[in-house]
Amino acid sequence: MPRCHWRVAARSAIVDPMEITPSPPPVCLADFAALARTVLPPPVWDYVDGGSGTEVTLGHNRAALDRVGVLPRMLTGVATPSLRTRLLGREYAMPVGVAPMAYQRLVHPDGEPALAAAAGAAGVPYLASILGSTPIEQVTATGAEVWFQLYWLRERALVVDLLARVRDAGCRALVVTVDVPVLGRRRRDLRNAFRLPPELVAANLPGGRDDLAHGGTPGVTQVTVDSGAAFAPALSWADLRWLGEHCDLPLIVKGLLDPVDAVRAAEAGAQAVVVSNHGGRQLDGAPASVTMLPEVVAAVGDRCEVLLDSGIRGGVDVLRALALGAAGVLVGRPMLWALASGGQAGAGTALALLADELRDALALAGCADPAAARQLRTVPMG
Template identity: 60%
Template sequence: MTEAVCLADYESLAAEVLPAEVFDFVAGGSGAETTLRRNRTALDAVSVIPKVLAGVAEADPSTTLLGQSVAFPVAVAPMAYQQLVHPDGELGLAKAASGIPYVISMLSSHPLEEIAAAADIAWFQLYWLRDRGVVESLIDRAVAAGCSALMVTVDVPVMGRRLRDVRNSFVLPTGVIAANLVEGSTGRAHQAAGAVSAVAAHTASVFNPALGWDDLEWLAGRSSLPLVVKGILDPEDARRAVAIGAAGVVVSNHGGRQLDGSVASINALPAVVDAIGNDCQVLLDSGVRGATDILRALASGAAGVLLGRPLLWALAVDDAGTALVRLRDDLIDVLLLAGCADVAAAARLATSRES
């Protein structure tokens, strides 16, 4: 295959051009990768019941996420070190994300200010660091750069043990840095001795594993940006996030990269929506690979999805812009096939789940 005809095609194309250890870093999950596989199996088990004779000749995929008009219900998920797959890194993917939110990773390989300037809609993603002063500085920088939302990832007290990276003794290559941290240094992420992941060692040195609800409440009041909490799977956790002021919740198991054996995100979604769906927007992350998955998420109660790995594969072969245009076109087709004139109609579709 020399050209992608759908979003899923990009993975095999990227495998042909990326170093094996970089491909593994992006593709891999934690532990035995049970949850990584489960995300896909669970999405495929969701069947949407389409409407017929709906009299729908055209479908409009546009919607609103966090009060902002977007071209279709997708945001680019926060993903670290995108220069691993392409020299343009985050700048290339941000420019490709026309009309949709681009979520800037705290561990981006370009400074957040440059990425925000390249994006149509920029949100900033934050991990909880040992140095609260650095957290405050990052928030202030995101506000000054024009980011319109703050997303805090709460499911990484420590990095899940990703065995592909351990077996590869994975290190960041020279020149790929955490550009938003002090002096752009990634410290230990460039050094490995034996069967260890240098990226995991770096994370352990700078992340604070003791993030709690009091910290999240402080964060909600630290800026005027709407707060999105990413990494929620339990409905009670979702209720507590709303209680401290979250404007959005992302149902996510980190793409199968954290607790192996955790529930598939799509399976956790309905209970979270039932718990808080009238109080804030709920987004789905983990395992999304195309327009059919977006429809499944909408019909299961999500306002939209975060899309990750497929866009890195497309970036790797310098085709991210085309990939997103094709995805939007595919979503329009899927909406029409389901008898839906718009995203609101998709949210009213019934679903069936195979055991």
């Protein structure tokens, strides 16, 4: 895939294509990070790449995955593994979804529709953020299987209206993110006084209500100011139960680490939970997501499906998650890197690489499919 160079629009963090020059094609998701860093303005790179606090949890997500060893099985007679899997009762091409991420037009002018279209072509679900920079109706129009991610709005009537809009748009599931009572202190964004360019709005908020995110104050990230104004900080289990009773879409609860919380989510009506520390962007000092995955899987049993995010960077990581009991994973930052460096084509290449890596990992582990991978043993590395 060619390397892309972008120029920054005047007074904007949105980037436009300028010229294309040949370079070696990416061979793994990490290659897209190097490409993205060359094309994104530094404040946007920091917004995408950074974590909260001293970024301890951000670093541990990757380190913890690297400590998971998978014990391969031999002579299983597997030639070409199948990647196909079922999530929430629907069949997908592999046990992977594109994680919800805000304001994707920050990294590429085609934004959410481009990434959704790439996910649709790859046969995996695309999780659309409530803070998307493109209306949900345009995202579902790509034909992708779209799950909608919700932060709880301060007014319940607005939640009801948004649920109707999401359902009418054709979304297949509702993902409630519960680990953001307040936005984590992201020091890179604070130092940059990060703000959105005027061209971007949160297109799924009622009336695009994110005016505060466009200001600029030294030592303040305006996205934090805006999120505090739009979202309710005191979401409770009663609210989640109400949502389970009033939403006719499959309900997924994202942002859980404690097995007790995962069980409560299942009891409140969740068909799936996502073990996640928000990619190290919320509580700095929280454990790596993969560290808590086995306990959550054991606690919920067959009450609901369990997904994992935070730190997934390749097919072996997907294999690790499956071996620890996950039904699948969500991939976040690498998809933004790929979108930034190559638009829809870049995102499609990243998902194809991930599929190739997972297929190789399953074959080397002696697994015919993702279900077989869940029977593997894991051992500590290092």
